[in-house]
Amino acid sequence: MRAVKKLKNIIKDDPSTMQSKIYTKLILMLESDEGNPIQDLYKLDQQEFDLAISLLKEWRIDRFYVGKSKVFDVAFQANQINA
Numbered sequence: 166m167r168a169v170k171k172l173k174n175i176i177k178d179d180p181s182t183m184q185s186k187i188y189t190k191l192i193l194m195l196e197s198d199e200g201n202p203i204q205d206l207y208k209l210d211q212q213e214f215d216l217a218i219s220l221l222k223e224w225r226i227d228r229f230y231v232g233k234s235k236v237f238d239v240a241f242q243a244n245q246i247n248a
Contacts, residue, residue: 168219173236180243184213189247191217192240195224196233 172192176185187205194200206217224233 168223169236173239176239176243180246189240189243196237
């Protein structure tokens, strides 16, 4: 499963966890070109950190346009819930 899809499911399952909040910030930052939550990535355990790095790789190559829009939508909704 691609990182984009995994993160979408993680955020959707429970947007209030620390991991979901960090992933949400990362996705919103990547989509909007604003902010820099890189220091937050160090709060994640190794497996979660690796997933975030996989997301960065997928985002960079821009092959998963449809998946990106879905995970952005979930992250945006989670951000609204947590605000």
